[in-house]
Amino acid sequence: MVAAVAVVGVQALTERYDRSVARGHLLDDDVRRDRTDPDGPLTYLLVGSDRFGNVGKADERSDTILVVHLPAGLKRAYLISVPRDLLVAVPPAPNGYGGGQDKINAAYDLGGGGEAGSRLLSATLHRLTRLEFDGAAMIDFTGLRKVIDLLGGVRMCVDTEVRSVHTGTVFAPGCQQMDGARALDYVRQRYDLPGGDYDRQRHQQQLLHAMLQRAGETNLRGDPLKLDEVIRAVGGSLTVDTNGVPLEDLVLALRALPSDGLVGLQVPSSPQVISGVSYVVLDNGGNGLFESVRTGRAAQWTAANPRWVNHL
Known part of the structure; x- marks a missing residue:
């Protein structure tokens, strides 16, 4: 039974x-x-x-x-x-x-x-x-921002100072904790970076790695309510x-x-x-x-x- x-x-x-x-x-x-x-x-x-x-x-x-x-x-x-x-x-x-x-x-x-x-x-x-x-998936980055926030943010390492063309935020070099809005703003930047769009690609890959790493560090199994929120937020940010x-x-x-x-x-x-x-x-x-x-x-x-x- x-x-x-x-x-x-x-x-x-x-x-x-x-x-x-x-x-x-x-x-x-x-x-x-x-x-x-x-x-x-x-x-x-x-x-x-x-x-x-x-x-x-x-x-x-x-x-x-x-x-x-x-x-x-x-x-x-x-x-x-x-x-x-x-x-x-x-x-x-x-x-x-x-x-x-x-x-x-x-x-x-x-x-x-x-x-x-x-x-x-x-x-x-x-x-x-x-x-x-x-298969394929379309990503809604607005929903992805919520996922990052529910995970408690992600740790991103900035290698070159860059100013956001979208918000004016200046990202100083060094490893730092970022919430969803800040992380997504950072990985969209390509102007004024040494590698241009190649650097933007690398930063997006680093964000996916940071999210997977943070999910592994967070005790989601021990917090059913948080797990429920994260899974629903992930589902809400995708069309598959x-x-x-x-x-x-x-x-x-x-x-x-x-x-x-x-x-x-x-x-x-x-x-x-x-x-x-x-x-x-x-x-x-x-x-x-x-x-x-x-x-x-x-x-x-x-x-x-x-x-x-x-x-x-």
Whole structure:
């Protein structure tokens, strides 16, 4: 009887949190993996818009584009930040867009924003990398701010002084505790940084690492009310496409991922000015990075290419 009650209780909690997560059709049907194994390997697309709360509005671009790859066993996750100004071939879209060369962060807007924009972005990435995806998520950074605050803030280490172009806040060098608003403001900055957008990508990866680390440090299991708040806040900040895999299966599979299992990667590329417009162009087709993901050799590629590995 006790075992039966426990099973029913776990199922009820799973269903409650499952209902808090919005579902969407975020991947183009031609880029989906035919069969997804929750135990991996898994490759996901994470998209964050720069105009949260205005999904589907005009001129909405994807401020954050991350390819997350987890080899079989799910003990490591490779965070691959795609430069927002990367020059790509955007395929035609159902909304009438005929296709053409553009920055990759424009694909989201050219597809119509929202779910349709995410689908065109996934198709653009597939054309560039030949990767198939096991799922996708759209991140609402307003909701993510609440998650950080519920965790008690995160510890971020600022390496270069920078002034926020959004709030005017000056971030001084050194490790410091940041609340949600401050942390998200910091990781959006790219101007006046030595590496420009590459530094912004690294800071976003560091934030994800800091959140996972903080979640591990916090005794959420011993505080059911706080755990409930955090899980609902996480669910409220995401729209997910699980490619038909039950969400609870993915959650159970990913819970063993350690905070030190995150590896931050940059896409081998360099900035170029073409016809007066600033772009980022792939170095030698990405220098084998995407092929290593497709063939299960991400660890070997990382070891051989330390230049493109971010310190988290």
